[in-house]
Structure formats: structure tokens, C-alpha cells
Amino acid sequence: MTTRRSFLGLLSAPLAVSVAWPRLGNTLAARPASRMPAEFGALRDEAYWRELRTQFTIPTTDAFFNTATLGSSPRAVQEAVLTSLQHIDRDIADWDYKGDSENFFTGYYPEMAYRDQLGTVLNCAGRDVALTQNATFGMNFVANGLDLRPGDEVVVTDQAHPGGRKGYDLRAKRDGIVVRQITVPAPAASPDQLIDLYLAATTSRTRVWAIPHISSSRAIRYPVARLCALARERNIWSVVDGAQSLGHIAVDVQALGCDAFYASPHKWMLGPKGTGLLYVRPDRQEELWATLPSSAWDNETDPMFRLMQYGTGNLSLLIGLGVAADFHNQIGSGRIEQRDVALAEQLRTGLAAIPGTVIVSPTHPDLTCGTTVYGLKNRTGGEIQDYLWSRGRIRVRSMGDPVGVRHACHIYNSPEEVDKALALLGEMAG
Numbered sequence: 320m321t322t323r324r325s326f327l328g329l330l331s332a333p334l335a336v337s338v339a340w341p342r343l344g345n346t347l348a349a350r351p352a353s354r355m356p357a358e359f360g361a362l363r364d365e366a367y368w369r370e371l372r373t374q375f376t377i378p379t380t381d382a383f384f385n386t387a388t389l390g391s392s393p394r395a396v397q398e399a400v401l402t403s404l405q406h407i408d409r410d411i412a413d414w415d416y417k418g419d420s421e422n423f424f425t426g427y428y429p430e431m432a433y434r435d436q437l438g439t440v441l442n443c444a445g446r447d448v449a450l451t452q453n454a455t456f457g458m459n460f461v462a463n464g465l466d467l468r469p470g471d472e473v474v475v476t477d478q479a480h481p482g483g484r485k486g487y488d489l490r491a492k493r494d495g496i497v498v499r500q501i502t503v504p505a506p507a508a509s510p511d512q513l514i515d516l517y518l519a520a521t522t523s524r525t526r527v528w529a530i531p532h533i534s535s536s537r538a539i540r541y542p543v544a545r546l547c548a549l550a551r552e553r554n555i556w557s558v559v560d561g562a563q564s565l566g567h568i569a570v571d572v573q574a575l576g577c578d579a580f581y582a583s584p585h586k587w588m589l590g591p592k593g594t595g596l597l598y599v600r601p602d603r604q605e606e607l608w609a610t611l612p613s614s615a616w617d618n619e620t621d622p623m624f625r626l627m628q629y630g631t632g633n634l635s636l637l638i639g640l641g642v643a644a645d646f647h648n649q650i651g652s653g654r655i656e657q658r659d660v661a662l663a664e665q666l667r668t669g670l671a672a673i674p675g676t677v678i679v680s681p682t683h684p685d686l687t688c689g690t691t692v693y694g695l696k697n698r699t700g701g702e703i704q705d706y707l708w709s710r711g712r713i714r715v716r717s718m719g720d721p722v723g724v725r726h727a728c729h730i731y732n733s734p735e736e737v738d739k740a741l742a743l744l745g746e747m748a749g
């Protein structure tokens with residue numbers, strides 16, 4: 320059987336990242352860095368993905384296509400969290416609470432080691448990242464932290480997830496800002512169409528463009544780099560909701576050129592549940608006030624630490640998040656994106672051959688990703704969800720009617736699972 324350690328070794332070839340276990344004292348620090356066994360080069364692609372699948376604890380009888388809601392962490396992440404939890408509860412009396420010894424909680428320290436690890440995923444410095452609990456925290460820290468005045472405007476899409484929007488709605492009710500909503504056609508036709516919608520909703524009072532990187536309900540991949548460049552020319556904050564993109568498609572916040580990017584690593588990055596991040600471009604960090612102030616709310620040397628002032632938190636989750644970042648980097652974000660998109664292309668091609676299928680997510684190649692949203696004529700989303708589960712233990716998520724279901728392909732899925740889903744959908748449609 321392949322162990323966690325040997326698999327990290329298998330994966331370490333192209334992007335060697337040493338697995339760091341900060342703050343665990345002697346308990347785990349002795350673990351060796353990843354090594355690359357010779358047989359790796361001989362693994363063909365499908366063999367690689369089959370090997371990777373053994374690192375997940377989802378039963379092999381189940382096909383899990385709902386990562387867009389919540390990911391399944393690999394064994395390495397689960398073990399790191401559990402081992403740390405046990406260590407903390409067992410050895411808590413050892414904790415002398417002196418400055419340079421191991422800590423047993425989070426909330427009062429900059430946690431730069433973990434921020435650096437996330438920086439390697441996002442291609443930025445760790446000091447430009449704040450650790451949060453999820454994407455919703457990140458959105459709210461921007462929406463609430465900006466000095467917005469009555470009449471200032473924010474552009475949002477009608478498809479924004481509540482966790483990508485409601486902070487602005489609160490400011491509208493409380494402070495009189497104006498939230499301008501774009502209506503995005505389904506399916507969205509082209510990147511230009513989306514850009515035109517943002518530009519048409521923009522006025523001289525516009526201060527923020529709230530941009531989904533990939534939208535939750537329709538799985539549209541937005542032309543984020545182009546939108547951010549246009550926002551910059553107009554001195555508008557470009558705030559990117561990365562809840563559906565981080566860990567799914569390659570994210571490089573510097574190449575995107577965004578002012579802010581927030582995400583939930585517990586989805587596609589397969590981190591522990593209840594972890595999040597917020598990146599803010601260095602030259603704009605000072606424009607944000609802290610929303611939850613505690614001791615370092617006004618820290619001038621580490622502006623993003625000001626946004627991590629929410630009191631005691633769970634160190635074990637952070638340790639697991641660091642392992643998830645390593646796991647992700649060892650596979651490589653480009654390779655993950657290619658795999659997810661290839662599985663989704665297989666699905667979309669098969670769906671197009673099933674009579675009565677309506678694909679609601681885009682088919683324009685620049686707007687697609689690993690998630691597809693589709694329906695079947697005369698079938699509700701709930702019926703499709705239940706049929707796939709009861710007949711094939713295939714888990715997709717209903718998006719309500721008349722839309723259908725959201726089918727998210729990720730690295731633990733296989734071409735065989737996609738074919739099995741297509742066969743059942745064909746049966747249903749027939």
C-alpha cells in the first residue's frame with residue numbers, strides 16, 4: 320500500500336517543495352522532506368491519477384463531483400490535523416507561553432510560515448496574505464474595511480454568491496452606498512460580453528468591481544486579468560472572489576493584477592474545513608481598516624496581520640492548511656487545471672450527445688472550467704441528483720429548477736466516473 324509519505328515523494332518531482340511542519344515541536348518535525356522515486360517518470364498519466372486517488376479516503380465505490388461545495392482533504396491533511404489536535408490536548412501542560420516556544424493556538428501571532436506557504440500557491444509574498452476562516456470573511460473584510468461614502472458605487476453580478484456580495488448590501492443599507500447589479504446571460508457568450516456588462520454599469524462614482532473568478536451557480540470563468548486592468552485604469556478596486564478558482568484553475572494574483580483576492584481553501588485546494596485567505600495588493604493594503612480589531616488592529620509593519628485579529632483560533636487547521644498547500648504544489652496548479660478541464664470536456668462532449676440536455680454553464684472555451692451546470696428536459700435538478708446517487712453513488716448537486724445540477728470534476732475523479740454518470744444521464748433522458 321502506498322503511504323502518505325511515499326506519495327508525497329511520488330508527487331515531488333516537477334515542483335519540489337519540502338513539507339514543512341512548523342510549530343509541531345518534536346512530534347512531527349523529524350519527518351523527512353519529500354523524495355522522488357525513480358519510477359515516477361515511468362508513470363503514464365492515468366496511472367498517476369489512479370495513484371493520486373489512493374491518497375483520498377472517499378470510498379472507491381463513490382464518485383464525488385461536488386467539490387464546488389466542499390472538497391475532500393487527502394490523508395496527509397487529515398493526519399496532520401488529527402495528529403496536531405491530539406498533540407495539543409495531550410501536551411498542553413508543556414506550553415510555557417514564552418515568546419519563542421511552540422504555540423498551541425492561533426489568533427495572536429502573524430503566522431508567517433503559513434502565509435508564506437499560501438503565497439507559493441498564489442505567487443505572492445506571505446506578508447500580502449491574511450489568514451481568514453473562509454471566503455466570506457475575506458469579502459467582508461474588504462467590503463467593510465474600505466472607506467466607502469454615501470453614493471459610492473459597487474458593481475456586482477446577479478450571480479454573486481452571498482459570500483461574495485452581502486457585505487456590500489450591508490454597506491448600502493447602513494451607509495448609503497449603491498450596489499449596481501449586472502445581469503449575466505445564461506450561458507454567458509464571450510469574455511467581451513462580460514467586460515461590456517461591467518463597463519456599462521460603471522459611473523464616475525464606482526469604487527469597487529466585485530468579480531467572481533468562477534461563478535458559483537453558472538461556473539463562468541470570468542476574464543479577470545482584463546477586468547482588473549480596466550479597473551486599475553479607472554482607479555476602481557478589483558476584488559476577486561476566488562472561492563471557486565483556488566485549487567481548481569491556476570491562480571497567480573500578480574498576473575491577474577487584482578487589488579484583492581479571497582478564497583476558501585476547503586473547497587478545491589482540499590484544505591481543512593474552516594480555512595480561508597485574503598490577498599491584498601501591497602500598495603492598497605493601507606486603504607483597508609480592520610473589521611475585527613484586537614491587539615494588532617493597527618499594526619504598521621504587517622498591514623495584513625491587522626486583518627487576522629479575530630481572537631483564539633485552531634492551530635491544527637492551519638497546520639493542515641500548510642500540508643494542503645504542499646500537496647497542491649507538488650501536483651502543480653497547471654496540471655490540476657488541465658486534468659479538471661479535461662474531465663469536464665469529456666462530460667460536456669457526452670452531454671451534447673444526450674437528447675434534451677441543456678448546458679447552462681458556458682461552452683465558449685475561454686469561459687469554461689472543471690465545473691459544468693446542466694439540466695435534462697422534463698427532469699428537475701433534484702431528480703437528477705437523486706437518480707445519479709441512488710443508481711450509481713455519483714454525487715452531484717442540484718442547483719434548483721429550471722437549472723439542473725452542478726457537476727464539478729476534480730483530481731480524485733476519473734474518466735470512468737464521468738462515463739458512468741453519462742450512461743446514467745442517457746438512461747434518464749431515454
Ligand SMILES: Cc1ncc(COP(=O)(O)O)c(C=O)c1O
Pocket residue numbers: 387388453454455456480481482483531533534535560562563583
Ligand atoms: C463563488 C463563491 N463565493 C463565496 C462563497 C462562500 O464560501 P465560504 O462559505 O467558504 O465562505 C462560495 C461558496 O460556495 C462561492 O461559491
